[in-house]
Amino acid sequence: MASERPVLKLKSCEGKALQVQRGAALLSGFLKDVLNYTFCATDLANGGREAPIRIKFRSEGGAKGPDKHTLSKVIEYCGLQSSNTKRETGEHGRESWTSEETTYIDGLRGLGTDNTVFKVMMAADYMDIEGLLDLTCEAVADMIRNKSVEEIRELFNIQNDFDPAEEEPNLQSYAWAFENDDAH
Incomplete structure:
Protein backbone atom coordinates (compact mmCIF):
# COMPACT_ATOMS: atom_id res chain seq x y z
CA MET A 1 0.00 0.00 0.00
CA ALA A 2 1.18 3.54 -0.73
CA SER A 3 2.78 5.62 1.99
CA GLU A 4 0.47 7.65 4.20
CA ARG A 5 1.37 11.12 2.96
CA PRO A 6 -1.12 13.87 3.84
CA VAL A 7 -1.05 15.55 0.41
CA LEU A 8 -1.30 13.96 -3.03
CA LYS A 9 -0.58 15.53 -6.39
CA LEU A 10 -2.96 15.09 -9.31
CA LYS A 11 -2.03 15.96 -12.87
CA SER A 12 -4.48 17.59 -15.29
CA CYS A 13 -4.61 16.86 -19.02
CA GLU A 14 -2.30 19.85 -19.65
CA GLY A 15 0.25 18.34 -17.28
CA LYS A 16 -0.37 20.83 -14.44
CA ALA A 17 -0.01 19.35 -10.95
CA LEU A 18 -2.57 20.19 -8.28
CA GLN A 19 -2.49 19.19 -4.63
CA VAL A 20 -5.29 17.52 -2.72
CA GLN A 21 -5.47 16.41 0.88
CA ARG A 22 -5.37 12.63 1.19
CA GLY A 23 -8.67 12.48 3.09
CA ALA A 24 -10.39 14.47 0.35
CA ALA A 25 -8.80 12.34 -2.38
CA LEU A 26 -10.18 9.18 -0.78
CA LEU A 27 -13.70 10.34 -1.70
CA SER A 28 -12.74 9.25 -5.22
CA GLY A 29 -13.09 5.52 -5.86
CA PHE A 30 -10.55 5.88 -8.67
CA LEU A 31 -7.91 7.51 -6.45
CA LYS A 32 -8.62 5.06 -3.64
CA ASP A 33 -7.93 2.18 -6.05
CA VAL A 34 -4.77 3.83 -7.35
CA LEU A 35 -3.48 4.25 -3.81
CA ASN A 36 -4.46 0.76 -2.69
CA TYR A 37 -3.48 -1.34 -5.69
CA THR A 38 -0.60 0.34 -7.48
CA PHE A 39 2.68 1.99 -6.75
CA CYS A 40 1.88 5.11 -8.82
CA ALA A 41 1.98 7.37 -5.77
CA THR A 42 5.72 6.91 -5.39
CA ASP A 43 7.97 7.20 -8.39
CA LEU A 44 11.21 5.40 -7.58
CA ALA A 45 12.83 6.78 -10.72
CA ASN A 46 12.04 10.22 -9.36
CA GLY A 47 14.16 9.74 -6.25
CA GLY A 48 11.29 8.39 -4.15
CA ARG A 49 9.42 11.70 -4.26
CA GLU A 50 5.68 11.81 -4.60
CA ALA A 51 4.77 11.60 -8.29
CA PRO A 52 1.57 13.21 -9.56
CA ILE A 53 -1.28 10.85 -10.36
CA ARG A 54 -2.41 11.60 -13.90
CA ILE A 55 -6.16 11.83 -14.37
CA LYS A 56 -6.53 10.69 -17.96
CA PHE A 57 -9.48 9.45 -19.98
CA ARG A 58 -10.84 9.78 -23.47
CA SER A 59 -14.22 11.21 -24.31
CA GLU A 60 -16.08 11.67 -27.56
CA GLY A 61 -14.98 15.30 -27.72
CA GLY A 62 -11.35 14.17 -27.74
CA ALA A 63 -10.61 15.44 -24.24
CA LYS A 64 -7.85 13.52 -22.52
CA GLY A 65 -9.05 14.21 -19.01
CA PRO A 66 -10.04 17.15 -16.88
CA ASP A 67 -8.23 20.43 -17.50
CA LYS A 68 -6.63 22.29 -14.61
CA HIS A 69 -9.72 24.41 -13.97
CA THR A 70 -12.07 21.40 -13.93
CA LEU A 71 -9.74 19.35 -11.74
CA SER A 72 -9.44 22.26 -9.30
CA LYS A 73 -13.26 22.33 -9.03
CA VAL A 74 -13.31 18.58 -8.33
CA ILE A 75 -10.66 19.04 -5.63
CA GLU A 76 -12.65 21.94 -4.17
CA TYR A 77 -15.73 19.71 -3.85
CA CYS A 78 -13.74 16.90 -2.24
CA GLY A 79 -12.29 19.38 0.24
CA LEU A 80 -15.79 20.52 1.18
CA GLN A 81 -17.02 16.96 1.63
CA SER A 82 -14.04 15.71 3.61
CA SER A 83 -15.27 17.83 6.52
CA ASN A 84 -18.02 15.17 6.90
CA THR A 85 -20.99 17.50 6.52
CA LYS A 86 -24.11 15.36 6.96
CA ARG A 87 -26.94 15.73 4.48
CA GLU A 88 -30.53 15.73 5.64
CA THR A 89 -33.30 13.77 3.98
CA GLY A 90 -35.49 16.16 2.06
CA GLU A 91 -38.51 16.04 -0.19
CA HIS A 92 -39.41 12.67 -1.77
CA GLY A 93 -36.96 10.85 0.54
CA ARG A 94 -33.93 12.23 -1.30
CA GLU A 95 -31.02 13.76 0.52
CA SER A 96 -31.04 17.52 0.24
CA TRP A 97 -27.96 19.50 -0.69
CA THR A 98 -25.97 21.06 2.10
CA SER A 99 -25.53 24.83 2.03
CA GLU A 100 -21.90 24.26 1.00
CA GLU A 101 -23.01 22.12 -1.95
CA THR A 102 -25.59 24.70 -2.99
CA THR A 103 -22.96 27.45 -2.89
CA TYR A 104 -20.53 25.20 -4.80
CA ILE A 105 -22.97 24.33 -7.60
CA ASP A 106 -24.17 27.95 -7.87
CA GLY A 107 -20.53 28.93 -8.29
CA LEU A 108 -20.11 26.40 -11.10
CA ARG A 109 -23.23 27.68 -12.85
CA GLY A 110 -22.02 31.26 -12.53
CA LEU A 111 -18.77 30.58 -14.38
CA GLY A 112 -20.34 31.28 -17.75
CA THR A 113 -20.92 29.23 -20.85
CA ASP A 114 -17.80 27.07 -20.83
CA ASN A 115 -19.75 23.95 -19.79
CA THR A 116 -17.97 23.79 -16.45
CA VAL A 117 -20.80 21.86 -14.75
CA PHE A 118 -20.75 19.30 -17.57
CA LYS A 119 -16.94 18.98 -17.45
CA VAL A 120 -17.01 18.50 -13.67
CA MET A 121 -19.77 15.89 -14.11
CA MET A 122 -17.61 13.96 -16.61
CA ALA A 123 -14.60 14.11 -14.27
CA ALA A 124 -16.73 13.00 -11.30
CA ASP A 125 -17.98 10.04 -13.31
CA TYR A 126 -14.48 8.97 -14.33
CA MET A 127 -13.00 9.53 -10.88
CA ASP A 128 -15.93 7.70 -9.22
CA ILE A 129 -16.97 10.51 -6.88
CA GLU A 130 -20.59 9.54 -6.29
CA GLY A 131 -21.70 12.64 -4.37
CA LEU A 132 -20.25 15.03 -6.94
CA PRO A 164 -34.75 18.18 -40.78
CA ALA A 165 -36.21 15.02 -42.33
CA GLU A 166 -34.34 12.82 -39.81
CA GLU A 167 -35.05 15.03 -36.83
CA GLU A 168 -38.82 15.39 -37.24
CA PRO A 169 -39.74 11.73 -36.48
CA ASN A 170 -37.60 11.85 -33.32
CA LEU A 171 -39.25 15.04 -32.12
CA GLN A 172 -42.69 13.52 -32.72
CA SER A 173 -41.82 10.21 -31.04
CA TYR A 174 -40.58 11.94 -27.91
CA ALA A 175 -42.96 14.90 -27.81
CA TRP A 176 -44.06 13.83 -24.32
CA ALA A 177 -40.57 14.64 -23.03
CA PHE A 178 -40.91 18.25 -24.08
CA GLU A 179 -44.29 18.95 -22.53
CA ASN A 180 -44.13 21.31 -19.56
CA ASP A 181 -44.61 19.29 -16.40
CA ASP A 182 -44.93 21.51 -13.35
CA ALA A 183 -45.47 18.53 -11.02
CA HIS A 184 -41.72 17.92 -10.67
Whole structure:
Protein backbone atom coordinates (compact mmCIF):
# COMPACT_ATOMS: atom_id res chain seq x y z
CA MET A 1 0.00 0.00 0.00
CA ALA A 2 1.18 3.54 -0.73
CA SER A 3 2.78 5.62 1.99
CA GLU A 4 0.47 7.65 4.20
CA ARG A 5 1.37 11.12 2.96
CA PRO A 6 -1.12 13.87 3.84
CA VAL A 7 -1.05 15.55 0.41
CA LEU A 8 -1.30 13.96 -3.03
CA LYS A 9 -0.58 15.53 -6.39
CA LEU A 10 -2.96 15.09 -9.31
CA LYS A 11 -2.03 15.96 -12.87
CA SER A 12 -4.48 17.59 -15.29
CA CYS A 13 -4.61 16.86 -19.02
CA GLU A 14 -2.30 19.85 -19.65
CA GLY A 15 0.25 18.34 -17.28
CA LYS A 16 -0.37 20.83 -14.44
CA ALA A 17 -0.01 19.35 -10.95
CA LEU A 18 -2.57 20.19 -8.28
CA GLN A 19 -2.49 19.19 -4.63
CA VAL A 20 -5.29 17.52 -2.72
CA GLN A 21 -5.47 16.41 0.88
CA ARG A 22 -5.37 12.63 1.19
CA GLY A 23 -8.67 12.48 3.09
CA ALA A 24 -10.39 14.47 0.35
CA ALA A 25 -8.80 12.34 -2.38
CA LEU A 26 -10.18 9.18 -0.78
CA LEU A 27 -13.70 10.34 -1.70
CA SER A 28 -12.74 9.25 -5.22
CA GLY A 29 -13.09 5.52 -5.86
CA PHE A 30 -10.55 5.88 -8.67
CA LEU A 31 -7.91 7.51 -6.45
CA LYS A 32 -8.62 5.06 -3.64
CA ASP A 33 -7.93 2.18 -6.05
CA VAL A 34 -4.77 3.83 -7.35
CA LEU A 35 -3.48 4.25 -3.81
CA ASN A 36 -4.46 0.76 -2.69
CA TYR A 37 -3.48 -1.34 -5.69
CA THR A 38 -0.60 0.34 -7.48
CA PHE A 39 2.68 1.99 -6.75
CA CYS A 40 1.88 5.11 -8.82
CA ALA A 41 1.98 7.37 -5.77
CA THR A 42 5.72 6.91 -5.39
CA ASP A 43 7.97 7.20 -8.39
CA LEU A 44 11.21 5.40 -7.58
CA ALA A 45 12.83 6.78 -10.72
CA ASN A 46 12.04 10.22 -9.36
CA GLY A 47 14.16 9.74 -6.25
CA GLY A 48 11.29 8.39 -4.15
CA ARG A 49 9.42 11.70 -4.26
CA GLU A 50 5.68 11.81 -4.60
CA ALA A 51 4.77 11.60 -8.29
CA PRO A 52 1.57 13.21 -9.56
CA ILE A 53 -1.28 10.85 -10.36
CA ARG A 54 -2.41 11.60 -13.90
CA ILE A 55 -6.16 11.83 -14.37
CA LYS A 56 -6.53 10.69 -17.96
CA PHE A 57 -9.48 9.45 -19.98
CA ARG A 58 -10.84 9.78 -23.47
CA SER A 59 -14.22 11.21 -24.31
CA GLU A 60 -16.08 11.67 -27.56
CA GLY A 61 -14.98 15.30 -27.72
CA GLY A 62 -11.35 14.17 -27.74
CA ALA A 63 -10.61 15.44 -24.24
CA LYS A 64 -7.85 13.52 -22.52
CA GLY A 65 -9.05 14.21 -19.01
CA PRO A 66 -10.04 17.15 -16.88
CA ASP A 67 -8.23 20.43 -17.50
CA LYS A 68 -6.63 22.29 -14.61
CA HIS A 69 -9.72 24.41 -13.97
CA THR A 70 -12.07 21.40 -13.93
CA LEU A 71 -9.74 19.35 -11.74
CA SER A 72 -9.44 22.26 -9.30
CA LYS A 73 -13.26 22.33 -9.03
CA VAL A 74 -13.31 18.58 -8.33
CA ILE A 75 -10.66 19.04 -5.63
CA GLU A 76 -12.65 21.94 -4.17
CA TYR A 77 -15.73 19.71 -3.85
CA CYS A 78 -13.74 16.90 -2.24
CA GLY A 79 -12.29 19.38 0.24
CA LEU A 80 -15.79 20.52 1.18
CA GLN A 81 -17.02 16.96 1.63
CA SER A 82 -14.04 15.71 3.61
CA SER A 83 -15.27 17.83 6.52
CA ASN A 84 -18.02 15.17 6.90
CA THR A 85 -20.99 17.50 6.52
CA LYS A 86 -24.11 15.36 6.96
CA ARG A 87 -26.94 15.73 4.48
CA GLU A 88 -30.53 15.73 5.64
CA THR A 89 -33.30 13.77 3.98
CA GLY A 90 -35.49 16.16 2.06
CA GLU A 91 -38.51 16.04 -0.19
CA HIS A 92 -39.41 12.67 -1.77
CA GLY A 93 -36.96 10.85 0.54
CA ARG A 94 -33.93 12.23 -1.30
CA GLU A 95 -31.02 13.76 0.52
CA SER A 96 -31.04 17.52 0.24
CA TRP A 97 -27.96 19.50 -0.69
CA THR A 98 -25.97 21.06 2.10
CA SER A 99 -25.53 24.83 2.03
CA GLU A 100 -21.90 24.26 1.00
CA GLU A 101 -23.01 22.12 -1.95
CA THR A 102 -25.59 24.70 -2.99
CA THR A 103 -22.96 27.45 -2.89
CA TYR A 104 -20.53 25.20 -4.80
CA ILE A 105 -22.97 24.33 -7.60
CA ASP A 106 -24.17 27.95 -7.87
CA GLY A 107 -20.53 28.93 -8.29
CA LEU A 108 -20.11 26.40 -11.10
CA ARG A 109 -23.23 27.68 -12.85
CA GLY A 110 -22.02 31.26 -12.53
CA LEU A 111 -18.77 30.58 -14.38
CA GLY A 112 -20.34 31.28 -17.75
CA THR A 113 -20.92 29.23 -20.85
CA ASP A 114 -17.80 27.07 -20.83
CA ASN A 115 -19.75 23.95 -19.79
CA THR A 116 -17.97 23.79 -16.45
CA VAL A 117 -20.80 21.86 -14.75
CA PHE A 118 -20.75 19.30 -17.57
CA LYS A 119 -16.94 18.98 -17.45
CA VAL A 120 -17.01 18.50 -13.67
CA MET A 121 -19.77 15.89 -14.11
CA MET A 122 -17.61 13.96 -16.61
CA ALA A 123 -14.60 14.11 -14.27
CA ALA A 124 -16.73 13.00 -11.30
CA ASP A 125 -17.98 10.04 -13.31
CA TYR A 126 -14.48 8.97 -14.33
CA MET A 127 -13.00 9.53 -10.88
CA ASP A 128 -15.93 7.70 -9.22
CA ILE A 129 -16.97 10.51 -6.88
CA GLU A 130 -20.59 9.54 -6.29
CA GLY A 131 -21.70 12.64 -4.37
CA LEU A 132 -20.25 15.03 -6.94
CA LEU A 133 -21.72 13.02 -9.80
CA ASP A 134 -25.17 13.13 -8.16
CA LEU A 135 -24.83 16.86 -7.51
CA THR A 136 -23.73 17.74 -11.04
CA CYS A 137 -26.32 15.44 -12.67
CA GLU A 138 -29.06 17.17 -10.69
CA ALA A 139 -27.62 20.55 -11.68
CA VAL A 140 -27.58 19.58 -15.37
CA ALA A 141 -31.15 18.28 -15.07
CA ASP A 142 -32.17 21.62 -13.57
CA MET A 143 -30.36 23.45 -16.38
CA ILE A 144 -32.21 21.60 -19.15
CA ARG A 145 -35.63 21.33 -17.50
CA ASN A 146 -38.36 22.86 -19.71
CA LYS A 147 -35.90 23.74 -22.48
CA SER A 148 -36.36 22.94 -26.14
CA VAL A 149 -33.96 20.75 -28.07
CA GLU A 150 -32.51 23.86 -29.71
CA GLU A 151 -31.97 25.58 -26.35
CA ILE A 152 -30.19 22.51 -24.96
CA ARG A 153 -27.96 22.32 -28.03
CA GLU A 154 -27.09 25.98 -27.62
CA LEU A 155 -26.47 25.61 -23.88
CA PHE A 156 -23.98 22.76 -24.33
CA ASN A 157 -22.66 23.81 -27.74
CA ILE A 158 -23.95 20.62 -29.39
CA GLN A 159 -23.96 20.55 -33.15
CA ASN A 160 -27.14 19.18 -34.75
CA ASP A 161 -26.06 16.32 -37.00
CA PHE A 162 -29.62 15.47 -38.10
CA ASP A 163 -31.15 16.93 -41.21
CA PRO A 164 -34.75 18.18 -40.78
CA ALA A 165 -36.21 15.02 -42.33
CA GLU A 166 -34.34 12.82 -39.81
CA GLU A 167 -35.05 15.03 -36.83
CA GLU A 168 -38.82 15.39 -37.24
CA PRO A 169 -39.74 11.73 -36.48
CA ASN A 170 -37.60 11.85 -33.32
CA LEU A 171 -39.25 15.04 -32.12
CA GLN A 172 -42.69 13.52 -32.72
CA SER A 173 -41.82 10.21 -31.04
CA TYR A 174 -40.58 11.94 -27.91
CA ALA A 175 -42.96 14.90 -27.81
CA TRP A 176 -44.06 13.83 -24.32
CA ALA A 177 -40.57 14.64 -23.03
CA PHE A 178 -40.91 18.25 -24.08
CA GLU A 179 -44.29 18.95 -22.53
CA ASN A 180 -44.13 21.31 -19.56
CA ASP A 181 -44.61 19.29 -16.40
CA ASP A 182 -44.93 21.51 -13.35
CA ALA A 183 -45.47 18.53 -11.02
CA HIS A 184 -41.72 17.92 -10.67
